[in-house]
Amino acid sequence: MSTQPSSGVVLRRSTRALTVATHSTEVQPPIVPPPPPTPKVVSVKRKRTVVEATEIVEATSQVSDAEQSPKKKRTKKAKAVVDTEEFQESPSKPKRKRQPKPEPMYVIPDVEKKKTTFKGRLGYACLNTVLRNKKPASETVFCSRTCRLDSIKKNGLDFVKDLARKNVEDLLTVIQWNEDNNIRFFRVSSEIFPYASHDKHGYSLNYCSELLAKAGALARKYGHRLTTHPGQFTQLGSPKPAVVEASRRELAYHTEMFELMGMGSDSVMIIHGGGVYDDKEGTLKRLKGSIKNLSPNVRARLVLENDEMCYNAEDLLPICEELDVPLVFDYHHDQLFPSSIPPKTIIERANAIWKRRGIKPKQHLSEPRPGAVSLMERRAHADRCENLPPDLPDDMGKEIGAKDKEQAVLYLHRMYDLQPVVHASLRPANPNPSMRTNGRKASPKKPSAKAIKKQAEKRGLDDSDASDLTDCPSEDEELPVEEEEDAGEEA
DNA sequence: CAGCCGTTAAGCACTGTAGG
DNA sequence: CCTACAGTGCTTAACGGCTG
Numbered sequence: 096m097s098t099q100p101s102s103g104v105v106l107r108r109s110t111r112a113l114t115v116a117t118h119s120t121e122v123q124p125p126i127v128p129p130p131p132p133t134p135k136v137v138s139v140k141r142k143r144t145v146v147e148a149t150e151i152v153e154a155t156s157q158v159s160d161a162e163q164s165p166k167k168k169r170t171k172k173a174k175a176v177v178d179t180e181e182f183q184e185s186p187s188k189p190k191r192k193r194q195p196k197p198e199p200m201y202v203i204p205d206v207e208k209k210k211t212t213f214k215g216r217l218g219y220a221c222l223n224t225v226l227r228n229k230k231p232a233s234e235t236v237f238c239s240r241t242c243r244l245d246s247i248k249k250n251g252l253d254f255v256k257d258l259a260r261k262n263v264e265d266l267l268t269v270i271q272w273n274e275d276n277n278i279r280f281f282r283v284s285s286e287i288f289p290y291a292s293h294d295k296h297g298y299s300l301n302y303c304s305e306l307l308a309k310a311g312a313l314a315r316k317y318g319h320r321l322t323t324h325p326g327q328f329t330q331l332g333s334p335k336p337a338v339v340e341a342s343r344r345e346l347a348y349h350t351e352m353f354e355l356m357g358m359g360s361d362s363v364m365i366i367h368g369g370g371v372y373d374d375k376e377g378t379l380k381r382l383k384g385s386i387k388n389l390s391p392n393v394r395a396r397l398v399l400e401n402d403e404m405c406y407n408a409e410d411l412l413p414i415c416e417e418l419d420v421p422l423v424f425d426y427h428h429d430q431l432f433p434s435s436i437p438p439k440t441i442i443e444r445a446n447a448i449w450k451r452r453g454i455k456p457k458q459h460l461s462e463p464r465p466g467a468v469s470l471m472e473r474r475a476h477a478d479r480c481e482n483l484p485p486d487l488p489d490d491m492g493k494e495i496g497a498k499d500k501e502q503a504v505l506y507l508h509r510m511y512d513l514q515p516v517v518h519a520s521l522r523p524a525n526p527n528p529s530m531r532t533n534g535r536k537a538s539p540k541k542p543s544a545k546a547i548k549k550q551a552e553k554r555g556l557d558d559s560d561a562s563d564l565t566d567c568p569s570e571d572e573e574l575p576v577e578e579e580e581d582a583g584e585e586a
Numbered sequence: 587c588a589g590c591c592g593t594t595a596a597g598c599a600c601t602g603t604a605g606g
Numbered sequence: 607c608c609t610a611c612a613g614t615g616c617t618t619a620a621c622g623g624c625t626g
Contacts, residue, residue: 221618241595241620258620286618290595327617328596338597345596370598404599404616 203521206510211483215491216320217504217513218280223269224500225520238262238269241289247296256302259288263306267313274317277514278504280492283323285345288352292344300348304355311356320361320492322457323349330369332382339385343393350393361455361492363398365423368406375410383414394420400459401428408441409434421449425459426484427476427496439486446488456488461496478524479503483511499524 226236240258247255266283273281288303290296300307314321329342346364353362372378386394399415400423401408408422408429415422422445429438442458449456462477478498487493497503502522508514 237619239619241618284618293596326596327598330597333597335597341596372598 201521201523203518203523206506208512209482209510211485211487211511211513212489213483213487213491213493213511213513214489215487215493216278216280217507218278218282218320218322218492218494219500219504220282220324220494220496221284222500223272224502225522226265226269226272236265236268236272238266239284239286241286247290252296252298255289255296256298259291259300260303260306262287263303263310266310270310270313270317270319273319273501276501276505276517276520277508278501279317279319280494281319281321282494283321283352285323285325285349288348291348292341294341294344297344297348300351300355307352307355308357311353311358315357315359320455321353321356321358322361322363322365322492322494323352324365325349327367327369329366331366331385332369332372332378334372334378334381339381342385343389346389346393346397350396353396354392360395360453362396363421363454363457364396365398365400365457367400367402368411371405375405379406379410379414383418386414386418386420398423398457401425401432401434403428403431407432407434408445409436412436412441412444415448416444419448419452421445421452421454421456423457423459425461425496427459427461427463430463438484455490455492457492457494458487459494459496460484479506481510483507 221239222237228235240262242255242258262284266287269281273279288298288300291298291300325342325345328338329345330338331342333339333342346366349364353364356362368379368382370378386397389397398421399411401411402425408424411422414420422441424438424442424445426438429441434441446456460480460483462480462482476496476498480495480497480503483493495503495507499506499522501520502524505516505521506524508516
């Protein structure tokens with residue numbers, strides 16, 4: 096709303112309220128009838144949530160005989176439990192089958208041909224849009240199924256473990272798709288085993304060892320490189336010991352995954368420097384200390400990456416060189432938060448570390464969205480990349496960070512004649528890419544749970560009401576939510 | 587059933603505002 | 607002027623309410 100100050104560090108993007116039609120790659124003009132101006136009644140929703148929640152508990156507590164006593168409103172969650180129990184195939188009651196929609200016709204425009212000396216691999220991160228968007232929904236393939244902590248509390252640990260198993264099953268499909276489409280470099284979603292590193296609900300991956308070994312064997316058979324990028328809450332430099340400990344667990348779980356898959360040293364885990372905590376030097380010292388304290392097998396796979404806000408390549412290179420931790424150079428981040436050292440020098444120094452360690456180097460490439468001006472806007476990834484940087488070493492793995500995921504890779508494959516492409520796998524680019532990212536949208540009206548809790552504490556509500564919302568058992572959960580709502584309404 | 591939309595989960599950066 | 611705090615941003619996909 097207000098004009099951006101000249102420094103322009105962060106832009107509050109009220110313009111985001113503009114809704115954007117979901118990325119439509121189909122040729123048919125999207126039929127988007129204007130939504131009726133229905134007033135949103137948030138508070139009602141919340142109250143209902145509480146009621147439903149109790150129903151779910153009842154429903155799932157008798158999963159075995161769920162079929163004989165269907166609740167008037169069978170929740171999706173309850174259904175999900177049944178589904179996971181019948182992974183293979185279920186001769187369940189005859190469902191009315193919806194006529195499958197015909198495959199949409201895609202018109203794939205020609206690409207501008209460009210030249211490069213690059214002979215390395217291009218890869219993408221986490222999600223394959225073709226497989227993810229398969230219809231019907233039961234056909235979709237993806238590796239980042241997750242759930243809420245509440246679902247684990249209600250349904251037990253096996254619930255989340257089953258989700259993860261399905262993720263790994265789908266990883267096999269993704270690897271095969273990648274092979275069929277000449278993409279041999281893939282970042283596995285850090286959410287493939289949801290909550291595996293959680294302090295209370297964490298679990299070992301051993302239960303899934305056979306399937307992981309199978310996925311690893313497939314990747315190795317085709318010579319695919321798999322890497323991972325643990326979440327931004329992996330903060331090895333945090334002043335809070337609990338956060339560092341959680342970060343260690345996160346890295347340990349990713350290491351365990353690659354070990355069970357039998358992946359070699361090229362399967363690295365990439366993290367950023369993290370927050371600054373008002374003390375960059377001190378934080379870098381803590382980061383260094385934390386890395387030194389990692390167990391050897393975890394440290395063997397750890398890699399740092401320059402980010403666009405806190406630690407650029409120049410900040411990280413000294414640590415990387417001292418501790419022999421490879422550096423993933425991200426071109427996009429370097430543009431937003433440049434080092435005083437030119438990229439060429441950074442890449443040379445980074446590559447020297449990769450070489451010393453005997454690991455194939457890796458870089459990240461992405462581009463800001465067209466028309467992006469402010470820093471926050473330029474942070475968001477464009478749908479695709481239009482250019483490869485010059486002078487790339489041939490053994491370099493290049494992960495393309497783009498909204499169109501594998502399509503961005505195929506686009507570059509075509510532009511630069513890097514690999515043959517399967518035409519049926521191609522999807523057209525969105526002709527009208529917006530500036531809007533997919534980030535979380537917050538409701539301006541409703542205070543956050545944290546804010547509500549603090550308000551409640553301030554107003555001197557009794558302990559049970561102000562107790563930790565994230566951790567209280569189901570019985571207690573109902574009261575605070577009701578209180579929450581009142582607090583929210585009044586505030 | 588499909589699709590839309592807000593919420594949630596992790597941790598931190600940053601801005602604007604209120605109050606001392 | 608400084609501090610504290612609320613709100614929003616970064617990412618991502620499932621969940622759940624709701625509508626058509």
